[in-house]
Amino acid sequence: MKKILPIVLLLGAFGWACAxxxxxxxxxxxxxxxxxxxxxxxxxxxxxxxxxxxARDYQQLHPEVRIVQDAVPETxxxxxxTTQLIGGTAPDMMEVGLGLAYQLWEIYLxxxxxxxxxxxxxxxxxxxxxxxxxxxxxLTMKDGMRGAYYEKLQDYMTITxxxxxxxxxxxxxxxxQLTGLDKAPEDYRxxxxxxxxIKKHPGPGGRMYVPIAGSSYHVGLWEWMMFDPITYGAMRxxxxxxxxxxxxxxxxxxxxxGRLGFxxxxxxxxxxxxxxxxxxxxxxxxxxxxxxxVFLFAQQKAVFLSTGTWDARSLQQQTEGRFTxxxxxxxxxxxxxxxYGGVVEGPTYEQPQGGFPFGITRTCKHPEAxxxxxxxxxxxxxxxxFNRIIGWIPxxxxxxxxxxxxxxxxxxNGVYSNMxxxxxxxxxxxxxxxxxxxxxxxxxxADLAKQFxxxxxEHGLKDFMELQRDWRRDxxxxxxxxxxxxxxxxxxxxxxxxxxxVKYRALTAARQVLPEIAHARQMKLVREGPEPGAPNPYEYxxxxxRKARSGS
Numbered sequence: 001m002k003k004i005l006p007i008v009l010l011l012g013a014f015g016w017a018c019a020x021x022x023x024x025x026x027x028x029x030x031x032x033x034x035x036x037x038x039x040x041x042x043x044x045x046x047x048x049x050x051x052x053x054x055a056r057d058y059q060q061l062h063p064e065v066r067i068v069q070d071a072v073p074e075t076x077x078x079x080x081x082t083t084q085l086i087g088g089t090a091p092d093m094m095e096v097g098l099g100l101a102y103q104l105w106e107i108y109l110x111x112x113x114x115x116x117x118x119x120x121x122x123x124x125x126x127x128x129x130x131x132x133x134x135x136x137x138x139l140t141m142k143d144g145m146r147g148a149y150y151e152k153l154q155d156y157m158t159i160t161x162x163x164x165x166x167x168x169x170x171x172x173x174x175x176x177q178l179t180g181l182d183k184a185p186e187d188y189r190x191x192x193x194x195x196x197x198i199k200k201h202p203g204p205g206g207r208m209y210v211p212i213a214g215s216s217y218h219v220g221l222w223e224w225m226m227f228d229p230i231t232y233g234a235m236r237x238x239x240x241x242x243x244x245x246x247x248x249x250x251x252x253x254x255x256x257x258g259r260l261g262f263x264x265x266x267x268x269x270x271x272x273x274x275x276x277x278x279x280x281x282x283x284x285x286x287x288x289x290x291x292x293x294v295f296l297f298a299q300q301k302a303v304f305l306s307t308g309t310w311d312a313r314s315l316q317q318q319t320e321g322r323f324t325x326x327x328x329x330x331x332x333x334x335x336x337x338x339x340y341g342g343v344v345e346g347p348t349y350e351q352p353q354g355g356f357p358f359g360i361t362r363t364c365k366h367p368e369a370x371x372x373x374x375x376x377x378x379x380x381x382x383x384x385x386f387n388r389i390i391g392w393i394p395x396x397x398x399x400x401x402x403x404x405x406x407x408x409x410x411x412x413n414g415v416y417s418n419m420x421x422x423x424x425x426x427x428x429x430x431x432x433x434x435x436x437x438x439x440x441x442x443x444x445x446a447d448l449a450k451q452f453x454x455x456x457x458e459h460g461l462k463d464f465m466e467l468q469r470d471w472r473r474d475x476x477x478x479x480x481x482x483x484x485x486x487x488x489x490x491x492x493x494x495x496x497x498x499x500x501x502v503k504y505r506a507l508t509a510a511r512q513v514l515p516e517i518a519h520a521r522q523m524k525l526v527r528e529g530p531e532p533g534a535p536n537p538y539e540y541x542x543x544x545x546r547k548a549r550s551g552s
Contacts, residue, residue, distance in 0.1 A: 032064065033064050033065070033066050034064055034065045034066065034366050034369050035065075035066045035067075035068055036065065036066070036067050036068070036092045036093065036364075036366065036369060036370050036373060037068050037069075037070055037091035037092050037093070038051065038067060038068065038069050038070065038091055038092070038093045038094075038358070039069075039070040039072065039080075039081075039084070039090070039091035039093070039094045039095060040069070040070075040071060040072070040094075040095035040356075040358075041071070041072055041073065041074045041077040041095060041098055041099070042071070042095070042310075042356070043071055043073060043074075044310055044311070044313070044314060044390070045313050045314045045317060045390075045391070046313055046389050046390045046391060047071075047390050048069055048071055049389060050386050050387075050389035050390045051067070051069055051386075052067075052069070053385075053386075053389060054376070054377050054382060054385070054386050055067035055373075057376075057382065057385075058373055058376050061376075062369075062372075065369055065373070067373065070091050074098060074099070076099075077098050077099040078098065078099020078100045079099070080099075081094065081099060081100065081108070082100070082108075085108055085111075085112045085361070088363055089363075090112065090361045090363055091361065092360065092361060092363075092364035092365075092366070092367075092370045093358045093359070093360055093361070093364075093370050093373075093374065094113075094358065094359055094361055095356065095357065095358055096109065096113075096157070096158050096357045096358070096359050097357060106150060106152055106153065107477075109150060109153060109157045109359065110153055110481065112361055112362055112363075113157055113359040113360060113361055113362065114359070114360045114361070114362055114364070114367055115153075115155040115156065115157060116148070116155070116156045116157060116158070116159065116359075116360070116371070117155045117156045119137060119156070119371065119375075120136065120137050120138040120145055120148075120156045121136045121137070121138065122136060122137060123135060123136060123137065124137050124140060124375050124378060124379050125375065126375055126376050126378075126379030126382065127140065127379050127380055130379075130380045130381065130398075131398060132379075132380050132396075132397065132398065137375070137378070138156075140378075140380070140396055140397055141160065141354060141378075141395055141396060141397070142163060142354070142395060142396065142397055143160070143163070143351070143353050143354050143395070145159075145160070145354070146351070146353055146354075147160050147353035147354040147355065147357060148160055148354065148357060151510070152507070152510070152511070154485075154503045154506060154507055157359050158357035158358055158359045159357065159358055159374045159375070159378050160353075160354025160355055160356060160357045160358075160378075160395050161354075161355075161356040161357075161358065161374075161377055161378060161383065161386065161387075161395055162354070162355050162356040162386075162387055162390070162392040162393060162394065162395050163309075163353075163354055163355055163392070163393040163394070163395050163410075164308050164309050164310060164355045164392070164393065164408075165308060165309055165350065165393065165405075165408030165409075165410060166221050166224070166225050166306065166307065166308040166309075166408075167306070167308075167327050167328065167329060167330070167407055167408055168184070168304055168305070168306050168327070168328050168329070168330055168331075169297070169304070169305045169306070169307060169312075169315060169325050169326070169327055170184045170303055170304045170305070170325070170326050170327075170328065171297070171300060171302075171303050171319075171323050171324075171325070171326075172323065172324040172325070172326045173323045173324060174209075174300055174303050174323065175194070175198075175303050175326075178197060178198045178201050178209060178303065179194050179197045179198060181194060183326065183328075184304070184326060184328045185328075185331065186328050186329050186330075186331050186332065187331060187332075187333075187334060188273075188331045188332055188333040188334070188337065188340070189333070189334075189337065190331075191331035192276060192280075192331075194211070195211035195212065195280040195304075198210075198211040198280075198303055199211060199280070203301055204301070207301075209301065209302065209303065210280075210281070210282040210296065210301060210302040210303075211280040211281075211302070211303055211304060212277070212280045212281050212302065212303070212304040212305070212306075213281075213282065213293040213294070213296040213297040213301075213302035213304065213305045214278065214281030214282060214285035214288070214293055215285055215288040215289055215290050215292055215293035216285070216286050216287070216288065216289070217289065217290035217293070218285075218290065218293050218305070218306050218307065219278065219281070219285065219286070219439070221306045221307065221308070222274075222277060222278075222306055222330070223274075224417075225306070225330050225348050226273070226277070226330040226331075226332070226348065227270050227273055227274045227277075228270065228416075228417035228419055229348045229349070229414070229415045229416050229417050230266050230269050230270040230273065230340075230343060230344055230415075231266045231267055231270050231417055231418045231419040232266065232345055232415035232416060232417070232418050233264075233265075233266040233343065233345065233418070234246055234251070234254070234260060234264065234266060234267065234418040234419060235418045235537075236536055236537065237254055237259045237260050237264070237536050237537070238250045238251055238253070238254035238259060238260055238418070238537070239418075239537045240253065240254075240518060240521060240522060240525075240537050241514070241518040242537060245416075245418065246418040246419070246420060247420060248420040248421070248422050248423050248467070249423075249464060249467055249468075249522060250522070251419070251420050251421065252423055252456070252460050252464050252526075253464075253522045253525050253526055255453075255456060255457060255460075256457050256460075256461070256525070256526055257525045257526070259536060261453070262445075262448075262449035262452075262453055263449075265342070265343050266343045267419065268445065269339075269340055269343045269344070270419065271438070271445045271448070272339075272445070273333075273340065275441075275445075278439070282296065282302070286436070286439055286440055293305065294307070294311070294314075294315070294318075297315075298315070298318045298319060300322070300323060306330070309391070309392050309393055309405055309408055310392070312391050312392075312402070312404055312405060313390060313391025313392075316391070316404065325404070327404060327407040327408070328407065329347070329407070330348070332344060332347060345415050346413065346414045346415045347411045347413075347414040347415070348411060348414050348415065348416065349411055349412075349413065349414035349415055349416045350410035350411045350412075350414070351410070354395040355395075356392075356395075358374055360374075378395070378396060379396070380396050380397075380398055380399060383395060383396040383399060384396070384399040384400060387399070387401070388400075388401075388402065391405075392405075393405050393408060421456070423460050423463040423464055423467065424463050424466065424467065425462065425463035425466060426459050426462070426463065427455070427456060427459055427460045427463045428463075430452065430455050430456075430459070431452060431456075434448050434451055434452050435448070461526070464526070468519065468523070471515070471519070475512070478511045478512060481507075481511075482504065482507060482508060482511065482512075485500070485503060485504045485507055486504055488500050489501045489503070489504045
C-alpha cells in the first residue's frame with residue numbers, strides 16, 4: 001500500500017485536474033456555439049471589463065459566438081506566447097508586440113498568423129449608418145493602419161483597437177499651493193523654476209516635497225519623449241543608408257570614422273538636460289519600481305509624474321475626491337534658449353500608430369468569426385465605447401475621447417532619437433555600467449566620454465563584426481522567406497500575380513540588394529577610416545550642386 005498509495009494519489013489528482021478543465025471548457029463552449037479565445041497582457045483597470053462588455057454586445061447580434069479572455073501578466077507573456085504558438089494551442093486572437101524581440105515577432109507572425117491584407121481595402125460592415133460607411137477599413141483608422149503593417153512581411157497582420165501617448169501628469173492643487181501657478185509650465189526654464197520652488201517646501205512629516213516622481217521605469221519615458229530626441233541632428237552625420245534613422249551600426253561607424261563624438265553639441269545637450277531634470281526626482285529613483293513612483297504621486301508627496309494613457313484611468317480612480325489631475329506636454333527649451341535653442345529642433349515626433357493590436361492565429365478553427373469580432377470592435381461607435389470604458393484613445397477616425405486625453409493628441413511634425421550605443425556584447429555591458437553611474441551622479445559627462453569612447457572604438461569593433469556576421473547568418477532565413485514569396489508569385493494568376501511579383505521585388509531589394517551596398521560602405525569606413533574631403537551623408541560636393549542647379 002505504501003508503494004501504491006502515492007501513485008493512486010497522483011492519478012487521482014491528474015484525473016481531477018482533467019475533469020475540472022473539461023467542465024470549465026464545456027461551460028465556456030456549450031454545444032452548438034463557437035468559442036473564440038482572446039489572449040492579451042493588459043491587466044490595467046477596466047480592460048477586461050471593456051472586452052467583456054463588447055463581447056456581450058457582439059453576442060446579441062451573434063448568439064452562437066462566445067468570447068473568452070486569456071489575460072496573462074506582462075512578465076510571462078513572451079514565454080507563454082512561444083509555448084502556445086509552437087504547441088499549437090494558441091488562442092484564436094492574440095495581442096502582438098510584448099515579451100519577445102521584434103525580429104522574433106516578425107517570424108512568429110509570418111509562420112503562425114493569418115495575413116489580413118485582403119481585408120484592409122474592404123469597408124467595415126459594422127460602420128453602416130455612419131460617415132465611415134463604405135470607406136475601406138484602412139482609411140477608417142487614424143494611422144491608416146500603419147501600426148498593423150509589417151514592412152518585411154509586406155502584409156497587414158493585425159487590427160489595432162486603441163492609441164497611446166505619453167505626457168506629464170500633475171497635481172493641480174498641490175502645484176498651486178507650492179508655486180502659486182494655476183497651470184504647469186511647458187517652457188523648459190519655467191518648468192525648472194517651478195521644480196526649484198517645490199523643493200523649498202516641507203511636506204507631511206517634515207520631508208521636502210518631490211517635484212517629479214521617478215523610477216527606473218519612468219526615467220525611460222523621459223528619455224523617450226524628451227532627452228533622446230535632442231540627438232536628432234546626428235542623422236546628418238551618421239545616416240549612411242539615408243533611411244532617416246541612425247542605427248547602432250551606423251553610429252559606431254560614425255564614431256570610428258570621426259564623423260561623430262561625445263563633443264557633438266546635441267549629444268552633450270541630451271546628457272546635460274538629463275541631469276537637470278533627474279535632479280528633481282526623488283533620491284534613489286533608479287532602484288524604485290513603477291508602482292512606487294505612482295504611489296508617491298497618489299499620496300500627494302510629488303507634483304509631477306510622467307506616464308501614458310494606459311495609466312490615465314487608474315490615476316483618476318486613485319485620486320478621485322482628493323485632488324485634480326492635469327496633463328501637459330513634456331517641457332521643451334524655446335528656440336531663443338541661450339543654451340539649448342540651437343540644438344533642440346522641435347517637439348518630439350509621435351507617429352500616430354495604433355496600439356492594442358490583435359492578430360488571428362492559423363490554428364483558429366473559425367477565422368471568419370474571429371475577424372468579424374475584431375471588425376466589430378474596430379467600428380466607429382463600438383470602438384468609441386470600448387475605449388471610453390477603458391479610458392484610452394480610440395483608434396478610429398471621428399471618435400470622441402475623454403477630455404483628460406485630449407492633451408495626448410500626437411505631434412505629427414517633430415524630431416526623434418538618433419542615438420544608439422547598443423552594439424551588444426561587452427560594449428553594451430560597458431555602456432550600461434557607465435550610464436548607470438552617470439544616472440546616479442557618480443561620474444560626470446566628461447568622465448563618461450573619457451572612459452567609454454576608447455572602449456567603444458576598440459572593443460566595439462568586435463561586437464560590430466559580430467553584428468555583421470549575424471546579418472550574414474540571417475541571409476539564409478531571408479532566402480527561405482523569399483523562396484516562399486516567390487512560390488506564391490509563381491502560383492498566382494491575374495492581378496494577384498502582378499501584386500505578388502511587386503512584393504517579391506520590393507522584399508528582394510530591401511533584404512538583399514540594399515543591405516549589401518550599405519554593408520560594403522560601412523566596412524570601407526571602418527577599415528580605412530574617414531575619406532579625406534568626403535561629405536557627410538546629407539552633404540553634397542560643389543560639383544553635384546552645380547549639376548543639380550543646371551538641371552543636367
